[in-house]
Each structure stands twice: as C-alpha cells, then as structure tokens.
Amino acid sequence: MWKLRQRVVSLLPLSGTLFAMIVVVCVKQIPDPADPGALDPETKTLRRDVKLILDESDSYGVEMGLQLVDAAGEGEVRLVSMAPRNEVGGLRTALAMGAASAVLVSDEALAGSDALSTAKVLAAAIRRCEPDLVLTATESSDGYTGTVPVQIAELLGLPSVTFGKEIEVADGIATVKRQTEAGFDQVECPLPAVVSVTAGVVEPRYPSFKGIMGAKNKPVDELDLAGLGIDPATVGWSGARQEITDVAVAPARDAGELIHDEGDAHERILAFLDDLKVL
Amino acid sequence: MGISKIWVFGEATDAGATASTLELVTRASQLADTVEVIMSGDAAAVAGVLGAHGATAVHTIGPIEGSLGGPRIASAIAGAVEAGTGPDVVICSTSYDGRDVAGRLSAKIDRPVITNVVDLVADGDRLLGCEPVFGGTTDVTTGFTDSGTAIFLVRPKSFTAEESGGGPAEVAEIAVGDLGETGSATVKERFAEESSGPKLDEAAIVVSGGRGLGEAGKYEMIETLAKLVKGAPGASRAVVDAGWVPYSYQVGQTGKVVKPTVYLACGISGATQHLVGMKGSANIIAINKDEEAPIFGIADLGIVGDVHKVLPKLIEALQARG
Numbered sequence: 001m002w003k004l005r006q007r008v009v010s011l012l013p014l015s016g017t018l019f020a021m022i023v024v025v026c027v028k029q030i031p032d033p034a035d036p037g038a039l040d041p042e043t044k045t046l047r048r049d050v051k052l053i054l055d056e057s058d059s060y061g062v063e064m065g066l067q068l069v070d071a072a073g074e075g076e077v078r079l080v081s082m083a084p085r086n087e088v089g090g091l092r093t094a095l096a097m098g099a100a101s102a103v104l105v106s107d108e109a110l111a112g113s114d115a116l117s118t119a120k121v122l123a124a125a126i127r128r129c130e131p132d133l134v135l136t137a138t139e140s141s142d143g144y145t146g147t148v149p150v151q152i153a154e155l156l157g158l159p160s161v162t163f164g165k166e167i168e169v170a171d172g173i174a175t176v177k178r179q180t181e182a183g184f185d186q187v188e189c190p191l192p193a194v195v196s197v198t199a200g201v202v203e204p205r206y207p208s209f210k211g212i213m214g215a216k217n218k219p220v221d222e223l224d225l226a227g228l229g230i231d232p233a234t235v236g237w238s239g240a241r242q243e244i245t246d247v248a249v250a251p252a253r254d255a256g257e258l259i260h261d262e263g264d265a266h267e268r269i270l271a272f273l274d275d276l277k278v279l
Numbered sequence: 280m281g282i283s284k285i286w287v288f289g290e291a292t293d294a295g296a297t298a299s300t301l302e303l304v305t306r307a308s309q310l311a312d313t314v315e316v317i318m319s320g321d322a323a324a325v326a327g328v329l330g331a332h333g334a335t336a337v338h339t340i341g342p343i344e345g346s347l348g349g350p351r352i353a354s355a356i357a358g359a360v361e362a363g364t365g366p367d368v369v370i371c372s373t374s375y376d377g378r379d380v381a382g383r384l385s386a387k388i389d390r391p392v393i394t395n396v397v398d399l400v401a402d403g404d405r406l407l408g409c410e411p412v413f414g415g416t417t418d419v420t421t422g423f424t425d426s427g428t429a430i431f432l433v434r435p436k437s438f439t440a441e442e443s444g445g446g447p448a449e450v451a452e453i454a455v456g457d458l459g460e461t462g463s464a465t466v467k468e469r470f471a472e473e474s475s476g477p478k479l480d481e482a483a484i485v486v487s488g489g490r491g492l493g494e495a496g497k498y499e500m501i502e503t504l505a506k507l508v509k510g511a512p513g514a515s516r517a518v519v520d521a522g523w524v525p526y527s528y529q530v531g532q533t534g535k536v537v538k539p540t541v542y543l544a545c546g547i548s549g550a551t552q553h554l555v556g557m558k559g560s561a562n563i564i565a566i567n568k569d570e571e572a573p574i575f576g577i578a579d580l581g582i583v584g585d586v587h588k589v590l591p592k593l594i595e596a597l598q599a600r601g
Contacts, residue, residue, distance in 0.1 A: 039412075039417075044419075056520065114391045115385075115391065115392060115394070116385050116386065116389070116390075116391045116392070117391075119386060138526075138533075139533055141533070141552075144394075144395065144532060144533050145392065145394040145395065145432075146373070146378050146382075146394065146432075147378060147381055147382035147385060147392050147394060147432070148382070149382070150349065150378065150379050150381075150382025150383050150386070151382045151383075151385055151386040152386075153382075153383075153386075153461065154350075154353070154382065154383045154385075154386035154387055154461060155386050157459050157460055157461060158460060158461065159350075159460055159461055159462065159463045159464040160349070160379070160461075160464065161347070161464050162349075162375065162378065162379055163375055163526070165525070165526075175467075178375075178466075179375065179525070179526055179527060180375060180469070181292075181374075181375070181478075181527075182292075182469070182470075182471040182472065183469070183470045183471040183472035184469075184470050184472070185466045185468070185469050185470070186466065186467045186468040186469075186470070187347070187464050187465065187466050187467065188464065188465055188467050189463065189464035189465075190460070190463050193464070198526040199516075199519060199520045199526065200519050200520045200521060200522040200523075200525075200526065201522070203522065239391075240391060241390075241391060241423055241424055241425050241427070242391060242393065242421050242422065242423055242424060243421070243422060243423075243424050244419055244420065244421050245402070245407055245420045245421065245422055246418075246419070246420035247417060247418070247419050247420075248417070248418045248420075249416065249417060249418075250411060250415055250416055250417060250418045253558055253576075253577040254577075255575060255576050255577060255578060255581065256578060256579035256580055256581065257579070257580055257581065258570075258575055258578075258581040258582075258583065259580075259581070259582055259583070260570075260582075260583045260584065261566075261582055261583065261584025261585070261588065261589055263588075263592075265566070265582045265584050265589045265592075266589055266590075266592040266593035266596055267596070268580065268582070269543075269564055269580070269582070269589075269593055270593070270596055270597075272562075272564060272579075272580050273484075273508070273541065276540060276541060276562060278483055278484055278508070278540050278541055279508060279597075279600075
C-alpha cells in the first residue's frame with residue numbers, strides 16, 4: 001500500500017546511486033475461479049481445457065515487483081509462467097500492469113505436473129532472467145500446495161523468505177516482514193533471493209488503457225522443455241511418482257433451521273448460544 | 280508388513296510443543312513401528328511430551344538463534360536419507376515453517392510432496408494422504424508409487440492429540456549439511472501482534488466477517504462481538520485480499536482450518552474455499568442477506584437478514600448482560 005511505497009523510497013541508498021533491479025515474478029494462469037472446476041474422469045487431474053486468467057494471488061507479487069523497481073529507480077519486472085497450449089491470457093494482464101516481458105513454458109510432457117515439476121520448470125526459466133529478486137504468491141488459488149516458492153529457491157540454491165507482508169530492498173539486501181503465528185518477524189536476506197508474498201499486502205493497480213494496448217507488443221519468450229534443457233522424464237506424469245488411489249464424495253453436512261430476520265434474530269442467536277452454554 | 284519409520288517435523292514455542300506437532304506424532308504412532316521427531320532448539324524440554332504422544336526419539340539440529348529453520352531441518356533430513364538412516368515418511372504440519380521444510384526437502388532429495396492432507400491411512404507398507412478438493416465436496420486419496428521417501432504436508436487439526444503412555448523420547452543431535460547461500464536469511468527482530476483473546480484456531484467461538492460487511496470499517500463489529508463472547512475474530516479470503524485484515528485472520532482452504540464449538544459467519548456467502556476451513560465446527564450460525572447463499576446449506580441456525588441490523592443488536596444485548 002502507499003505506506004510501503006513511502007518507506008521503500010526513504011531507504012534508497014544515501015549516495016543516490018541507482019541500481020537496475022531485475023525482479024522476476026512467477027505467475028500462474030488458472031481457470032476462472034468463478035467457473036466451477038472438474039476432474040478429468042480419465043486422468044483424475046484438474047481439467048485445464050478452459051480459458052485461463054491471471055491468478056489473483058499473483059497480482060500482489062506483480063504489484064510489489066513494480067513498486068520495488070520504481071523505488072530502485074531502474075530495472076524491470078519479468079514474468080515467468082508455465083501453462084498449457086502457450087496460454088497468454090493471464091500474462092497479458094500482468095504485462096498490462098507494467099511488467100516488461102515474460103518467459104512462458106508450454107510442453108505436452110508437462111501435463112500432470114505436480115508442484116515439484118512446476119518448480120523445476122520455473123527455476124530453469126528464472127535462471128535465464130538473472131534476477132536480483134524472485135517474487136511468488138504464497139500459494140496458487142487452484143492448487144494451493146504452497147511448496148513451489150521454496151522448491152524454486154532450493155533448486156536455484158537461493159535463500160527464501162515465505163509469507164512476506166512487506167519488502168524493502170537496499171544495498172543488496174531484502175528486508176522482509178514475514179508473517180508468523182505470533183505476529184511477524186523482520187528478516188534480512190541477501191539478494192538474489194526468493195520471497196513469497198501474502199495476498200492483500202499491496203493494492204494491485206488496474207491496467208490502464210495504454211498499458212493494455214502496450215502489453216500486446218511486449219515480448220513473450222515461448223519455450224518448451226527442450227529449450228529449457230529439461231529431460232521430459234523428470235517432470236509431468238513421468239516425474240510425479242504418485243497415484244490417486246481413491247476419489248470419494250465427502251460426507252455432507254445437513255442444513256438446520258433457516259429463519260428470516262424480523263428484528264429479533266439476535267435473540268435467536270443468544271438463545272442458541274445459551275443452549276450450548278458457551279457464553 | 281507395515282510402515283517402519285516416520286519422522287515428524289517438530290515445532291515448539293516457549294510454551295512447549297505445538298498442538299499440531301502432538302497431533303501428528305499421535306497419528307504417526309498409530310501408523311508406524313517407529314516415530315521420531317526432528318526439530319531445532321531445546322529438544323530435552325519437549326522430549327517428555329513427545330514421548331508421551333508416541334515418539335521414541337527426537338533429533339535436534341541444536342539452537343538456530345535467528346536463522347530460519349527450513350533449509351537447516353531439510354538439510355539434516357536429506358543427510359539422513361542419503362546415509363540410509365533416514366525415515367520412510369516425513370510429515371510436516373501446514374505451518375509457516377512446515378511448508379519451508381517440506382518444500383526444501385522435496386527439491387533436495389527430488390521427491391514430490393503430498394499436500395493439504397487431512398487424513399493419513401496405511402496401505403500395506405506405504406502411507407496414503409487424503410485431501411479435500413472442490414470445497415470439500417470430494418475427497419481424493421493419494422500415495423507414492425515407489426519406495427522412496429514420502430513427504431506429506433498435513434493440515435492442523437486433522438487429528439486429535441492423545442497420550443499413549445510412552446516414556447520421554449531419547450534426545451539425539453543431528454548434523455546440518457553445507458547450506459551454501461540457502462541458509463543466509465536471518466531474523467533480526469520478532470514482533471508479537473497485540474492479541475487479547477484466544478487464538479483463531481484454538482477459540483471455542485469464532486466470529487468471522489465477509490464481504491457482506493460492505494466496508495473495512497465495519498469489520499470492527501466482528502472484533503467487538505468476538506471480544507464479547509471471548510472468541511476469536513476471523514475473516515473470509517475476500518476481505519483478507521481486500522486488505523481489511525491480515526492474512527492471519529483468514530479461515531479457509533488457503534487460511535486456517537478452525538473447528539470451534541460455535542462458528543458465527545457474518546456476511547459470508549460460503550465460497551467453497553471458505554467452507555473447507557470451517558465446516559468441521561460443532562455448530563454453525565450464519566447471517567446473510569441472500570437466502571440462496573451456500574453457507575446456509577451447512578448452517579445449524581441460518582438467519583436471512585442484514586448483518587448491519589442484526590450485529591449491532593446482538594452486540595448491544597451482550598453488552599447489557601455485562
């Protein structure tokens with residue numbers, strides 16, 4: 001939010017020297033959460049043959065990256081994404097927000113990829129971007145495994161800070177407020193590093209008309225596994241080494257009493273709580 | 280033939296081992312011949328309680344001061360796996376640090392993680408994890424197809440912690456390998472947020488607010504009400520994403536799973552992602568304007584009404600009781 005931006009600006013090196021900061025933001029393009037999902041009856045994985053949009057969780061990382069580059073005075077945000085069929089719908093949204101370019105990895109051998117396969121692909125793509133900082137969401141809105149950020153960091157041999165609420169960068173060090181059970185930790189981490197950011201910590205900008213038009217001409221580097229130098233046997237179905245043994249309908253919970261408030265609903269709530277003796 | 284050895288990533292605070300650590304140790308001891316814990320810090324302080332819940336040994340990497348545990352614990356486990364002294368299964372809680380450990384370990388030993396698990400079941404000599412999908416309407420059970428180390432991330436409150444009468448776990452030190460740059464993040468200062476009431480995942484009553492509150496300022500009603508019933512305030516993902524309250528308030532698939540005696544949902548429509556986090560509550564009360572809201576499908580007491588009218592009256596009535 002605006003508070004973060006002020007603080008970041010105040011931390012610019014006193015010497016006034018600017019450094020060109022490359023921030024890579026990992027973005028996932030997912031089926032619109034407003035449309036209900038379904039499992040493919042044959043493969044028992046999520047069906048992906050629908051139009052993809054930018055995962056809202058990733059819009060915070062994109063915004064954070066743009067703000068950090070602004071504060072550094074020079075540099076750019078580069079996007080990295082893995083998606084089927086060279087889908088760019090979500091990438092264009094992030095490019096319209098202000099990201100400079102994108103690397104998109106698509107390959108039929110990636111079907112059935114789990115989080116570790118995804119991390120292998122993203123890590124290889126990130127390496128090409130030579131980032132100072134890698135930003136991710138804490139988890140995607142459709143798979144929500146929450147392991148990809150740290151898997152990427154380990155594959156790249158980088159330190160990581162997860163659940164970041166605020167990030168400041170100065171003198172090659174990221175200072176991150178990390179969410180904890182009790183509150184937050186102030187963590188210092190030398191760059192390059194991977195930081196995952198929680199939702200709601202910045203206000204993602206709406207793409208301007210100019211941004212939307214400009215996004216169409218921004219470079220999207222489309223790669224397959226061969227282009228990244230990844231052996232198809234180590235990712236996707238072949239790399240999963242897991243199987244779904246059962247898919248069952250979960251036991252349903254029944255609805256109770258439904259009443260319309262006639263001005264006395266609060267009394268019904270109190271009576272309900274009194275019956276349970278919880279007050 | 281069964282599962283021979285499970286390691287649980289142990290987490291502890293000044294108050295002792297965390298609830299989710301004890302839940303995992305309890306469940307693991309029902310499934311495997313040997314259950315051991317791996318942790319950082321003072322293992323002797325929690326060896327008694329871990330042993331009572333079924334662990335026979337606790338491996339500690341020692342004090343880590345301001346360092347982050349994830350890379351260190353993962354390195355120690357990976358070292359044991361490579362030396363052939365490691366476990367068949369590693370289980371971590373879906374906590375801030377648990378995810379760091381599981382993710383780091385996964386990449387280090389090239390083994391996938393089975394995540395968002397709410398139940399663990401034995402299938403011969405392997406372990407299966409059960410995960411709810413599509414807002415909890417469907418349960419998917421997954422297992423590994425080979426005999427390599429299996430890693431599971433299990434959601435808190437999936438099991439009940441129970442003592443089984445074991446003596447203190449034996450404390451042993453375990454070495455951390457070369458971390459390179461991966462261990463270079465350090466905590467400079469810890470901040471505890473002011474919180475007068477019970478924790479969200481431990482409270483007997485949870486009062487949650489959603490988008491139906493209309494604006495950030497109205498969330499105060501939720502805080503006030505939670506305080507009056509000695510409960511904890513919670514929130515739907517929509518209002519967390521909107522920045523009204525911090526992520527730590529979030530109840531749902533991507534937030535905390537809560538199972539209080541009473542869950543009061545105010546202005547929450549009941550998106551599937553929210554229902555997963557609270558449908559295990561013993562009693563559910565929901566207030567929503569829309570009679571068709573999915574939340575009413577699981578509410579024991581559903582009130583079709585305006586939260587801006589019902590909540591002030593409820594607050595007033597509770598204040599009048601003193």
